[in-house]
Amino acid sequence: MNRKTMKQILLAWGMSLLPLLPQAGTAQTARRSITLDEAILLARVQSVDAAVALNKLKTAYWEYRTFQANLLPEISFTATLPSYNKKYNSYQQDNGAYTYVRNDYMNLSGSISIDQSIWLTGGTLSLTTSLDYLSQLSGNKSRQFMSVPVALTLNQPIFSVNNVKWNRRIEPVRYEEAKAAFLSATENVTLNTINHFFNLLLARERVNISSQNLENARKLYEVAKVKRRMGKISENDLLQLQLNMLNAESALTDNESSLKNAMFTLRSFLALEGQEELDPVLPDSIPGGLLNYQDVLEKALANNSFARNIRRRQLEADYEVAKARGNLREITLFAQVGYTGTDHSFRSSYQHLKDNQVVEVGIRIPLLDWGKRRGQVRVAESNRQVTESKLRQETMDFNQNLFILTEQFNNQKRQLKIAGEADRIARKRYHTNVETFMVGQISTLDLNDAQVSKDEARQKHINELFYYWYYYYQLRSLTLWDFDRNTGIDADFEEIIRRE
Structure with missing residues (x-):
């Protein structure tokens, strides 16, 4: 067998590895495919987090109904x-x-x-x-x-x-806060779903990568043994490829265990019964576009429960001062x-x-109470000042965090594009290095480096996609606004309570 013929055989063997390179969205048989939208829908309907959010809404609803009933005439026997x-x-x-x-x-x-x-006089x-x-x-x-x-x-x-007057001011704000908190909690269910979904997606991708790397390592080791017999590579390179094969087998075992854990976590979160495997589908589109901070801030302050929470706590602090002053006589x-x-x-x-x-x-x-009641007024006024200072600081923190989140979301689209291009280039580079190694023009170290870069680029691409979705739904949760449809997120709360 001449040198040219041997080169052609090795190159053909290397080309047989190409179908084993990672491909996005590789489906496995005997699994239930699940998209991100399907997972989100299931989580909002039957997850424990969704049930907790609904029960909190029910509690707030009946507390508000009780307040309204207290304003109406009561007939008793x-x-x-x-x-x-x-x-x-x-x-x-x-x-x-x-x-x-x-x-x-x-x-x-x-x-x-x-x-x-x-109502007027209390x-x-x-x-x-x-x-x-x-x-x-x-x-x-x-x-x-x-x-x-x-x-x-x-x-x-x-x-x-006048307790009636103050309750009429505080309780509607409290109920509006609870309704906004329910909508935000529903969006937070989506955030948790995205987290578990992409954990499973990444775990599945790591298993695919590990499986492909192990198969590649085995075939490259067989090629290396032939090349060693021909004296084309050193004993050190052969041993390195054998070590790569063992490492790939160990990585596959670890990643399969991580995949099972991630699948169990998602299945438990979605309250799914049975043992069928979930095959997460990589989203083929991304929501939203670039956002303006001022627009995001206005929507957050108008819709988020934070604004109602600030208003309610300010009213409650004023109420405590009014009660302390009323107790003077x-x-x-x-x-x-x-x-x-x-x-x-x-x-x-x-x-x-x-x-x-x-x-x-x-x-x-009181003719002589040693300043007790006036002291209570001073305490209430001091507590109100403390509350006002906290509210100012919390408002500043909320605005700052919203600004940072908006910037992160706007930057993430560029990061995702870069990661996608890096993933494509890294796979192409590995493909080229496999061919080059077959003809003996690069070392095993260069081949290993190309494989590591390929694996990291693929995982980084999925991670960047996860952050894009996560930032988007964080902004939805804070603003209660659907930026895709350019409409507010709302619900028929009366219907939700009646349905349950």
């Missing part, structure tokens, strides 16, 4: 059915001496009241009707009815804080007007009615 007493009570006679008399009676009572909070207005029945079971065995057909009662704090007005009737018969108790009017003004002003 109160009754004692019956109250029976048989005991001795002390009784003071006309001469001032005390004696004990025996009581043996039964009492029945019932009332219906309609209570309404007064007081309570009640409309009440009641009936009491007293039956003496010993002695003259008399009975008595007392009716209150109608009574109107006002209970009004004068200087205390307490004046309460109690007024009641109505009619009362008493008689031995039920009907007569409603016929002979008399005016029943009560007006009370209670005052409680």
Whole structure:
């Protein structure tokens, strides 16, 4: 066999390695292919994270419904059915001496009241009707009815804080914050899905690369043994290729284990049952384009729960100051007007009615409390100042982080393009080096370097694609805005709650 013939055989053997080079999106049989969009949809419907976000929304919804119900009239029925007493009570006679008399009676009572909070003043207005029945079971065995057909009662704090007014300001903001937090949490589910999906995608790619590298290493080792017998390479190069083959086998084992872990993690996150293998499909398109920071900031401040959180905490700090100031003095007005009737018969108790009017003004002003209440006002004011300082700092941090994220996203498109080009060049370089090694014009070190560069370039390309998607959905989560469709991210919250 002459030198030219041998060169042609080695070159043909090298060309047989080319189909083994990594190719994007290589599909394996007996696996379930899953795209990123499918994974995101599954995660939003049945993942544990999505369930947690939904339950938090439910809690906020029913808390807000409770607040709204507190603003409406409340109708209540109160009754004692019956109250029976048989005991001795002390009784003071006309001469001032005390004696004990025996009581043996039964009492029945019932009332219906309609209570309404007064939004403007923070007081309570009640409309009440009641009936009491007293039956003496010993002695003259008399009975008595007392009716209150109608009574109107006002209970009004004068200087205390108006809790109704403050709750009407705080609770709607709290609920809006919860709704925005739910939408952001849904986007965060997507972020976690992207993370697990690309971990599996990268693990699958590493297994493919390791498998191909092992097959290549075995064939190159066989070629090297032939070349060694011909004296074309040194013993050191042959041993290096044998070592490469062993390293490739070890790397394949490690990467297969990592693949199983990544697949289990994604399957668990998506709440998928069964044991079928998931074959992640490399996304063939990328969302969004270049974004303007000011536009992103405006959308974030308008839609994100952070803005509502800032507003709510500021209101709560103001509320604490108002409560502390209201506690400096307490004046309460109690007024009641109505009619009362008493008689031995039920009907007569409603016929002979008399005016029943009560007006009370209670005052409680501390004369000496050693500055306790004024100290509480100072504490509340200091806490408000601390809160305001924290809110300013958090706002600055939020704006800065949003700026950095916008810049990272805008830069990532260029990084992804560079990584894709580097991946293409590295695979082409390895292809060329395999051919060159077959004809004995480069060493095993150069071939190893080309293989390492090829593998790293492929993994970097996938990593850069992951960061692009991750940055994009981070911006969606913060702005609650779909930049592809140029529309806000919203939901029918009433329908979500009813559906569940």
